[in-house]
Amino acid sequence: MKKFLCLWLLTLVACLGQAQILTPVKWKIKLDDSESVEKTLTFTATIDNGWHLYDMNLPEGGPVSTSFAFETLEGAKLIGNPVASKEATTVFDEQFNMNLRWFAKNVSFTQKIEVTDPKGLKLEGYVEFMACNDENCLPPEKEEFSFDKKNIDVEKTLAALAAKGETQPEEPLVADTSEETAEQAPVAEENKPVAPTKTANKTTTVGNTDLWEPVIDELKAFGDATITAADTSWLFIFFAGFLGGLVALLTPCVWPMIPMTVSFFLKRTKDRKKAIRDAMTYGVSIIVIYLVMGLLITGLFGASALNDLSTNAIFNIIFFLLLVLFALSFFGAFELVLPASWTNKLDSKADSTTGIISIFFMSFTLVLVSFSCTGPIIGTLLVQAASMGTAIGPAIGMFGFALALSIPFSLFAIFPNMLQSMPKSGGWLNSVKVVLGFLELALALKFLSVADLAYGWRLLDREVFIVLWIAIFALLGFYLLGKIKFSHDSDLKYVSVPRLFMSIISFAFAIYMIPGLWGAPLKAISAFAPPLYTQDFNLYDSEVHAAFDDYELGMEYARKNNKPVMIDFSGYGCVNCRKMEASVWTDARVKDLLEKDYVLITLMVDDKTKLPEPIQIEENGKKRTLKTVGDKWSYLQRSKFGANAQPFYVTLDGEGKPLGPSYAFNEDVSLYIQFLENGLKQFKSK
Template sequence: MKKKFLLSCLLIIMAWLPSFAQIQEPVKFKTELKTISDTEAQIVFTGNIDAGWHVYSTDLPSGGPISATFNVEKIQGAELMGKLTPQGKEIENFDKVFEMKLRYFENTATFVQKFKITDASYQIEGYLEYGACNDENCLPPTEVPFSFSGKGNAATATVATSETKAETVNQPAAENSVAEATAIDSAATVALSDNETSVQDYWTPVIKELNSYGETTSQQDRSWIYIFFAGFIGGLLALFTPCVWPIIPMTVSFFLKRSKDKKKGIRDAWTYGASIVVIYVALGLAITLIFGASALNALSTNAVFNILFCLMLIIFAASFFGAFELTLPSKWSNAVDSKAEQTSGLLSIFLMAFTLSLVSFSCTGPIIGFLLVEVSTTGSVIAPAIGMLGFAIALALPFTLFAMFPSWLKSMPKSGGWMNVIKVTLGFLELAFALKFLSVADLAYGWRILDRETFLALWIVIFGLLGFYLLGKIKFPHDDDDNTTSVPRFFMALISLAFAVYMVPGLWGAPLKAVSAFAPPMTTQDFNLYNNEVHAKFDDYDAGMEYAKRNGKPVMLDFTGYGCVNCRKMEAAVWTDPKVSKLMTDDYVLITLYVDNKEPLPEHIKVMENGKERTLRTVGDKWSYLQRSKFGANAQPFYVLIDNEGKPLNKSYSYDEDIDKYVDFLQTGLDNYKKEK
């Protein structure tokens, strides 16, 4: 009863979580002043980073995400020594979206700035600015303020420590202090210009009104389900290969005949299937324990290892085509098989399952290898185990089902050339995905040998050849001489050839959303006739609101950033849809606000936020503050629909590439606007 009560409470709490604002606080920094000598000291910033997030390092290339920077507002009796220095475990990977190598920290980030003490006493004030992202969104440039003073003598120097958090706030605090958050002093009133009236009403918080629509949370993480089913499909494909399919009836018959008790035979078959699951799940866990989740994730974006992944898949494809057989040493399987004969009970059954795993390696190895490479991109500790669980369940299922229903064995398709067709088809698919990994390395080194049109041309050829193979026009060493094409092969050929034709317009710049996750970015396309991009009418909130009011139109606010990866994904995959672009262009005034815009404001703006005074120095600071104070959110991408008086028309929208959902989001806001009018 207690367990049920606790579970009910937990479910209620989880159900209420989305109703809170979307203010996120994934990074917490501590600042500390450490005296090195009578004449030297250093300021140390130590940040604790939530799982899944990372903080970017210093001195990143232009055009990339926000670099960590040290900014001084007041300094007396001291002078800086060198630049801000990152310390600790810095990760460097190539980012396909920015097309550059980026350096960042996970779990913990440490930055150190040294300064020289030049007077008997000193004072230094300023802030650390940094950028943080996860797989779905990014925070705006965030400041960690500091203020230290001390004396030049080490014996009397003040070693001050101050705890500061990222300039993000919890939702309850945001709601309780909305009056403070909008208390902009008279010198910093937000206005269109000196000659126009104040439009501060546009900045009035609408957090409660927005919540009344039911806030949209970030897209749920479906990766584990995806990984499980990817593994399950891989296991089904492995079943229909020459290494596994012929073994099924022999194994099931063995279990049923070796015991006079039918129930015991079925129980043995179930144990056999469970042993297969245990073996492959253990393999998935072993991979993670050996390499580590973060190492797998790092390898997935490392240029050298992507070349190795590419070569591995090409070797697997050649094996499936019949160039050679990938087999484990025969003495391994013989040793395990003989050990199984010498033992009895559960151990004997487990060793038989282990023998199957070794004997079928030539067919299952390439599938498992590809699966493990794919799940490495998740960075999850248990992702390989989940993939192997799906694979093993699919592989073990027929052994248990046929043991329970032996009559089904008679209806099993007989072994034949169709199994080799499956192997060769898998070979073509492995070859196609090998190009995906080569593309990462090509972008990293700037070879430009695999631009988007080259990649698509190779895929067109691969899937075209697959179609001709399925029609019997191409033969490989292990294929039989039967020239007839079965109905399933014909439909598979039709799909493959149609997919090849579908990709042809991509050579001239068509977006090809079905392959956008695999192909190189559009920026590598040399010849592009496609032009269906949506551009904002305004990049200034107040000016855009005045225009919308004069023209009687609702407003769509796009809080974005130059370093926001998923913002670019939404613009490429969703905004280019005809329905979406028509609604955004014809029915809304689109205002795009870059929260990382470094253009300085004409004069600094002082605001009170959660009882603390904060200085807005750049245009990006201004728009970031608007997003936090008015809408109670701080992550990008963030889309919100408002009328021309600043009131919300629908729940907000974050990163989700579902076009139908986005159209519904826009249409609902438009309908609500018309009802108000």
């Protein structure tokens, strides 16, 4: 789940982190038979929207590549290497400082084999793969496969062998595999975790199996939003739309229309109740029009396309250019207007019809007339809603926008005396547009930054981004003081108190960002600025390192010293884990809590270190083999906590019981401190 800037109040809204057992990649593996001795293994991956699957043979030091392991290969031999059905997308990743290749939506891999003994054919192995989206990287997963003589036509294959002149089957060839073939541990009870430990080079279960007991129900009892994965992003889209509607009311295209429209309804009939009813219908019509527009956008582009926008560099460039266009419009370079014929036609329809139809056409006329002011606001709202990956986001955002826009027309119709206290139209309405233009320009840089990081251009490193934001908000402060004037601005005879306070806020924000040029974290804008590692000159060095990287050892230390535990499920390939460490863990209060009050255990779910002995478990009715340290910690996260996305944080007592709800990716430092302090409070109460 992504954050966004409520442009109109300069308020940072932190989206709630989400994590659950995610399965964004589904595999279909089959053995394609033929009448020849050559067969084809086809591995087809279907990838959820917004996710990607890494390609084979990535450079060392990067995320886990897709690979194919043949643990048993009898009665056949491999021909060549696996081949992908399409070319992978190549993107330079700043975190790994290398080009990464991945596939989206779907891809198939084919591996040719030559059957040498049809009756003794036996193929067993697995596909190892890793999937990521713009927020999470899942730990490496394995999809196992098994085929034998039942999957081919033995007689036809024997005939093909005879025709080839090979009447005797060849000695079975065993595929080279890097995996150990040591004796596996016993199968665990279904869905019950096995807690491995080292005892004379044998894998056994620890005495205190409570450490591995699932605590999913306990987390839910705490109201854990991360585990229950309740999607609350639509609430933020709705409130962003509502705020946008309130701001749209203050533009010169809408504000003067309020008294004119309300007066029209009150004078249209002597029956005040009917006038109020007409004004209410007018407001409802506005909501219906914008809501239908939002639904049409989702219908035209499709939910899957909207989900892909936030991860697509091309779309982020388009969004950047679009917001710059909106900013120029608000600055007065031009006006975004719809054809006058549309407005005239709807106006005539409103005059020639009666009843609800007439009111509906009047509402549509308002929508078209006010487009030059509301268009950029709506456009920004739709960009934000689409980039958050919520399928019905545009409709929800438009509903919030229309609701705020329609309230004054109904409210003033019910209480007409309030019209007299409304501020009169004037130059201040145009100033609202210009302020919005500056904010549009600042937000546009966020989308350019996403594309810059994706393509590795290094045009918008962190210090460049901060310099531009300092310039934008400093110029906004000068504009509010009347030191900058655009062609369509009215003369400013004096600076009003509201303008003075807004300019102070703008200058203060610009000054606040200056230390960021030397590496200060600037946590207020950490969700928007490029990562700290893109900065060339950095004087800031305050990192937190875990005391333990082993679950059992860390828990044993915590019990002996009577301290609570903070488990950090992370990964070498987890970009958002690094973001949390850079923007949240560097906070002095967070650092102090983690280092002094907690036993911090970081578990890397993509750690490829071999376990002393493989562990065979049964999970969800399917046998799996844990072979690496990363496999073990990933299984711990899934089975004990019911989640598999990183970053994932949970506080425990010495017996492995949760002290509160878990915490996922959310760079709000205050919320993270609250999460840690809540765990301490619960621990002390025990």
